[in-house]
Amino acid sequence: MDRVEAPKVVIFSQGDEVITGALVDTNAAFLADQCRTLGFDVIRHITVADDLAELVQVLKEIDAMADLCLCTGGLGPTQDDLTTEAFAKAFDLELELDAEALEMIREFFATLNVPMADVNAKQAMLPKNSTRIDNRWGTAPGFTSLGRTCRFYFMPGVPYEMKQMIDSFLLDDLQREFAVEAPRLITFRSMGMGESDIQQAVNDLSIADDIRVSFRAGMPENELKLLFPKHYSEENIRPYLDEVNSALRGSVFAVDGLDQSVSNLPDCVAQLMSEKHQTLSLIETISQGDIARQCQADWLLQSLVYPQVSALTIDFDAEQEEISETLVEAVAEKNHSRHKASLSLVQMHKKINDTTVAVYTAVADNQRSISNSKEVWGRAVRQQTVASALAFNLLRKFLQDV
Amino acid sequence: MDRVEAPKVVIFSQGDEVITGALVDTNAAFLADQCRTLGFDVIRHITVADDLAELVQVLKEIDAMADLCLCTGGLGPTQDDLTTEAFAKAFDLELELDAEALEMIREFFATLNVPMADVNAKQAMLPKNSTRIDNRWGTAPGFTSLGRTCRFYFMPGVPYEMKQMIDSFLLDDLQREFAVEAPRLITFRSMGMGESDIQQAVNDLSIADDIRVSFRAGMPENELKLLFPKHYSEENIRPYLDEVNSALRGSVFAVDGLDQSVSNLPDCVAQLMSEKHQTLSLIETISQGDIARQCQADWLLQSLVYPQVSALTIDFDAEQEEISETLVEAVAEKNHSRHKASLSLVQMHKKINDTTVAVYTAVADNQRSISNSKEVWGRAVRQQTVASALAFNLLRKFLQDV
Numbered sequence: 001m002d003r004v005e006a007p008k009v010v011i012f013s014q015g016d017e018v019i020t021g022a023l024v025d026t027n028a029a030f031l032a033d034q035c036r037t038l039g040f041d042v043i044r045h046i047t048v049a050d051d052l053a054e055l056v057q058v059l060k061e062i063d064a065m066a067d068l069c070l071c072t073g074g075l076g077p078t079q080d081d082l083t084t085e086a087f088a089k090a091f092d093l094e095l096e097l098d099a100e101a102l103e104m105i106r107e108f109f110a111t112l113n114v115p116m117a118d119v120n121a122k123q124a125m126l127p128k129n130s131t132r133i134d135n136r137w138g139t140a141p142g143f144t145s146l147g148r149t150c151r152f153y154f155m156p157g158v159p160y161e162m163k164q165m166i167d168s169f170l171l172d173d174l175q176r177e178f179a180v181e182a183p184r185l186i187t188f189r190s191m192g193m194g195e196s197d198i199q200q201a202v203n204d205l206s207i208a209d210d211i212r213v214s215f216r217a218g219m220p221e222n223e224l225k226l227l228f229p230k231h232y233s234e235e236n237i238r239p240y241l242d243e244v245n246s247a248l249r250g251s252v253f254a255v256d257g258l259d260q261s262v263s264n265l266p267d268c269v270a271q272l273m274s275e276k277h278q279t280l281s282l283i284e285t286i287s288q289g290d291i292a293r294q295c296q297a298d299w300l301l302q303s304l305v306y307p308q309v310s311a312l313t314i315d316f317d318a319e320q321e322e323i324s325e326t327l328v329e330a331v332a333e334k335n336h337s338r339h340k341a342s343l344s345l346v347q348m349h350k351k352i353n354d355t356t357v358a359v360y361t362a363v364a365d366n367q368r369s370i371s372n373s374k375e376v377w378g379r380a381v382r383q384q385t386v387a388s389a390l391a392f393n394l395l396r397k398f399l400q401d402v
Numbered sequence: 403m404d405r406v407e408a409p410k411v412v413i414f415s416q417g418d419e420v421i422t423g424a425l426v427d428t429n430a431a432f433l434a435d436q437c438r439t440l441g442f443d444v445i446r447h448i449t450v451a452d453d454l455a456e457l458v459q460v461l462k463e464i465d466a467m468a469d470l471c472l473c474t475g476g477l478g479p480t481q482d483d484l485t486t487e488a489f490a491k492a493f494d495l496e497l498e499l500d501a502e503a504l505e506m507i508r509e510f511f512a513t514l515n516v517p518m519a520d521v522n523a524k525q526a527m528l529p530k531n532s533t534r535i536d537n538r539w540g541t542a543p544g545f546t547s548l549g550r551t552c553r554f555y556f557m558p559g560v561p562y563e564m565k566q567m568i569d570s571f572l573l574d575d576l577q578r579e580f581a582v583e584a585p586r587l588i589t590f591r592s593m594g595m596g597e598s599d600i601q602q603a604v605n606d607l608s609i610a611d612d613i614r615v616s617f618r619a620g621m622p623e624n625e626l627k628l629l630f631p632k633h634y635s636e637e638n639i640r641p642y643l644d645e646v647n648s649a650l651r652g653s654v655f656a657v658d659g660l661d662q663s664v665s666n667l668p669d670c671v672a673q674l675m676s677e678k679h680q681t682l683s684l685i686e687t688i689s690q691g692d693i694a695r696q697c698q699a700d701w702l703l704q705s706l707v708y709p710q711v712s713a714l715t716i717d718f719d720a721e722q723e724e725i726s727e728t729l730v731e732a733v734a735e736k737n738h739s740r741h742k743a744s745l746s747l748v749q750m751h752k753k754i755n756d757t758t759v760a761v762y763t764a765v766a767d768n769q770r771s772i773s774n775s776k777e778v779w780g781r782a783v784r785q786q787t788v789a790s791a792l793a794f795n796l797l798r799k800f801l802q803d804v
Binding site for chain 2: 013016017018019020021022023024025026028029030031032033034035036042043044045046047048049054058194195196197199200203213214215216217219225282284287288289290291292293295297300301302303304305306307308311375377379380382384
């Protein structure tokens with residue numbers, strides 16, 4: 001159990017677009033995920049505006065709290081791009097012209113057949129003793145340098161350029177510079193059990209202290225994550241799978257990270273549809289196309305979307321009948337007989353009150369059919385989303401025959 | 403021009419999902435945008451993990467640097483939800499059971515017909531002298547309280563619940579607590595003109611220095627925002643509208659903030675459909691239900707989703723014909739004659755290569771039809787999204803008869 005503590009990382013984003021909310025910062029999540037996968041401990045994300053004094057101050061704060069800082073943005077050619085200057089100022093470094101960097105910027109413009117503007121020369125000024133990170137995908141070179149004790153990596157804010165630098169330089173360099181041990185992440189994807197019920201169930205398990213447990217309450221999928229330190233072997237991990245699976249009482253539809261790689265419920269269904277060579281004909285009401293949208297075009301042959309159930313029941317000569325599981329199964333069977341797809345999925349709904357509908361779903365092939373019903377509350381968009389998930393979950397059960 | 407400096411805001415997000423990058427933090431951008439709209443100065447975004455000591459430390463740091471802190475996350479029922487405890491610890495406050503909050507949580511579960519788990523009672527513990535922010539959309543009540551000098555607002559991390567709290571409580575409360583001068587935000591919503599073309603067009607305009615210009619490149623909608631200081635009257639603002647509209651060469655489908663309130667293209671179409679008492683019958687291929695999903699159930703009567711175009715052309719006796727604008731208009735007219743809806747929208751597509759499709763869209767009523775075609779590149783999800791937007795934009799043009 002004697003382990004070195006993981007190096008601490010701060011993810012640092014800058015720029016007016018991010019601070020003002022004009023842009024959602026997707027870089028931070030991407031970089032944090034990369035760091036965790038490598039075995040770093042991400043302790044903070046910080047975003048500030050393009051303000052020199054503020055930047056200098058924050059760089060010093062980060063230096064005091066972290067071992068590693070990944071920074072994006074502020075390397076452009078314009079007057080509000082201040083990162084390099086701020087870093088030099090924060091740690092008393094001189095800026096020097098990097099002739100190779102300047103040549104690369106010139107070449108980049110040449111390939112675009114555009115003359116380099118004078119302002120771009122500024123991008124070739126790097127702090128003394130820093131290591132340049134080449135940018136073959138844009139104009140701004142990155143660089144890495146030591147503050148007082150923290151190692152900083154500066155990259156452009158353009159996600160594509162930043163990601164290319166990660167692959168071409170950082171992944172190797174980080175493993176050279178830091179002694180990190182990649183942990184193993186196991187994600188239990190579940191549906192139909194609430195977050196607090198999952199918490200309650202997990203409270204009753206005995207999970208070793210060095211395994212980090214976290215939740216992600218989705219709507220309607222929930223994830224329970226166990227992060228195992230590297231010293232856990234597959235044999236040490238497996239007993240936890242059974243224990244958690246049984247605690248979550250059949251709500252787990254996939255365990256990601258060991259034998260399977262499944263990103264969500266539609267992905268789980270897509271894998272099953274392909275493995276079993278099935279095709280689907282679909283009828284949706286409340287979800288209004290949201291089920292079809294998440295299917296794959298190679299096995300979804302058709303979807304009929306009836307926002308109003310009455311139009312559906314008329315088309316299926318069932319306008320006299322009360323909506324029920326029996327009815328939705330009958331319609332699923334009729335739809336199966338009308339269409340060449342190997343499976344038929346039908347969903348219908350009945351309004352309970354202004355915020356609640358009862359959703360009926362059935363799946364049929366030429367031998368059997370199954371159905372269920374569930375009340376769904378909330379706004380229209382939530383009802384769509386939950387109804388879709390109910391459809392995918394029933395289809396999954398039909399395909400797995402459970 | 404003599405104005406009091408705007409109050410300083412820190413946007414504070416917390417939770418393992420955000421810090422580890424499992425979740426992109428969209429709340430921060432939303433809240434920053436709200437603050438700027440109200441006239442606050444957003445100085446920093448900070449994200450930390452669910453760690454008590456770290457939370458206490460950060461709350462104190464924020465207190466020292468800002469006048470206002472908007473915080474999301476960490477109010478849930480589970481053991482890793484530590485915000486309330488951290489706040490109480492940071493500023494030496496006691497936690498008290500808020501009986502009304504507990505009652506609301508109980509009622510929330512009662513309406514779901516679910517028993518409240520014991521762990522949820524924790525969510526009703528609030529710091530002494532804080533003001534509760536009711537949550538009628540989930541279990542976690544929020545609260546607002548003063549640190550040493552900074553006012554904190556704590557809200558759930560679930561975006562929908564957080565947004566409801568903003569509308570129902572914060573917008574009023576912030577204006578009561580702070581002397582802010584709301585600037586006036588005018589948003590030009592456009593479609594069909596790229597971000598750099600918009601930038602170039604705007605560079606050629608003469609916009610006064612005190613008007614803040616920003617972009618938000620959406621996919622495929624783009625927004626150009628002009629933020630006018632409060633001293634601008636409507637008469638001062640109007641000339642800019644005409645100038646920007648003509649610079650953006652007909653790509654603007656709505657100007658939000660003066661005469662209209664339009665949130666996006668589907669919203670623009672929904673308003674027109676209702677005003678003009680129209681109903682729609684829809685056929686989609688590449689978008690696979692993504693158009694239907696964004697329509698309103700009161701005017702969308704039916705959508706037929708054919709992921710493979712060949713199935714559609716067979717159903718419309720057109721399997722011999724080359725896909726073209728002529729064909730898609732003919733199918734739109736035929737679909738109109740088959741269905742009672744007042745309008746018919748049909749979209750078809752043709753694969754160009756592995757990453758590009760040509761998308762053909764037509765709208766018809768019993769008197770006229772219009773169509774267009776456009777190449778769309780990218781992954782499947784991007785193609786779906788862009789194709790939907792093309793459909794909504796053509797429908798908008800048909801309804802506005804432009």
